[in-house]
Amino acid sequence: MDRSVYITSTGAFLPGKPVPNEEMEQYIGEINDRRSRLGRFVLRQNGIKTRHYALTQDGVHLHSSADMAARAIRDALSRSEIAAERLSFLAAATTQGDLLVPGFASAVHGELGLRPMEIASFQSVCASSMMAFKSVYLQLKAGEHDCGVACAAEFSSRFFRPGFYAGREQEGEDSSALMETEFLRWTLSDGAGAWLLETRPNEGRRSLRVEWIDLCSYADRFDPCMYAGTSRNRAGERKPWSHYDSPALAAQQGAVVLKQDFDLLYRMFPVWAKHYLELVDRRRLRPGAIDHFLAHYSSHSLRGEMVKLLAKTGAMVPEARWFTNLYSQGNTGAASILLMLHQLIEERDLQPGQQVLGFIPESGRCVIAFMLLTVV
Known part of the structure; x- marks a missing residue:
């Protein structure tokens, strides 16, 4: 029997108040003038105006990633037509969880305090939420469950405090090497989202x-391309943090700092475009018929690159139909697409028959995800 699956409710949790650009360093900390200047350049590139942090200006953690995910799930449940006890499957996603072990879904389930249920953990970067979403979708489609939730949470700001970069300046890093870390430091932010499926x-x-x-x-x-937990020697060879003699030595060698390789990133764009064109043919997708295009991108400048590339393919969704929350909420990584759909539902009067196309390119090691939804 073919079982249709529906997103029946969405939830969100954004910690604290919106933080404007001029207050950012009060939360993530000021390292030195050189990094501050690079940060201001990044802000001009990414176009972000405000974001949310799950810590205070003194670096005190107000939440955990699991707590934020649980709050987003409770928000989705509070907006739903079902009782929380009906939830029987939970898939949780994140880039970096609160603990090394056990899995993130266990932590979220523990925070929720709901009855015993089946769980699944997904750890990647921005597309990990889509992995969790597809897991719930397939579970319901197969008849294993009638109700499940996909959630994702990010607490990026805790990795951007000055202590994570201690001693790095003495190595004489050039501006391009510094940009690998500063771009993410001034772009990523905190938050959680959840979708209830029935x-x-x-x-x-x-x-x-x-x-x-x-x-x-x-x-x-x-x-x-976007990574943490490894460093490269002068020969370009990578060494995982767990292969060092101690965690302290790994940190000293820069193996725990989050980095973005821009040369590699731009080489991914043609691959993503080719996959999209193949998808248009394979799924018989009509880009001009899409009513709302949820495109995840980390920077306004990268949006420009995406627009130029898609325009050349002849399969461009009209830019007037694009929807994003980047400029007001920042890049919340795996939670971004979940929060984006939640905001779309809150702000737009969606009509039956309208179609929503989601696009999530992940630069971690080149993943791409799409979804198509129909309003009913």
Whole structure:
């Protein structure tokens, strides 16, 4: 029996108040003038105006990633037509969890305090939320469950405090090497989102039917591009943090700092574009018929690159139909697409029959994900 699956409720949690650009260093900390100047350059590139942090100006943690995810799930449940006790499957995603062991879903389940249930943990970068989403979708589609939730949370700011960069300046890093860390430091922020999925639509309000989810890794062609937990020697060889004699030595060698390789990033764009064109043919997708295009991108400048590339393909979704929360909420990594759909539902009067296309390119080691939803 073919079972349709619907997103019947969404939830969000954004910690603290919106933090404007001029107050950022009061939260993530000031390292030196050189990094501050690079930070101001990054802000001009990414176009972000405000973001949220789950810590105070003194560096005190107000939440954990699991706590934020649980709050987003409770928000989704509070907006739903079902009792929390009906939830029987939980898939949780994040880039970096609160603990090394056990899995993130266990932590989220523990924070929720709901009855025993099946869980699944997904750890990647921005596309990990889509991995969790597809897991719930397939569980419901197969008849294993009737109700499940996909959630994602990020607490990036805790990794951007000055202590994580101690001693790095003495190594004489050039501006390009510094930009590998400063771009993310001034772009990523904190938050959590959740989607509740059921095998029946809502009775009293709109739902979103899941038409398909498409996800593909191209890690066979690329080295890590956005990464933490490894460093490279002068020969370009990578050494995982766990191969050092101690965690302290790994940190001293820069193996725990989050980095972005820009040369590699730009080499991924044509691969993503080719996959999109293949998807258009394979799924018989009509870009001009898409009513809302949720495009995840980390920087306004990268949006420009995406627009130019998609325009050349002849399969461009009209830019007037693009929707993003980047400029007001920053790049919340795996939680971004979940928060984006939540905001779209809150702000737009979605009509039955409208289609929502989600696009999530992950630079971690080149992953790309798409989803198509129909308003019912």
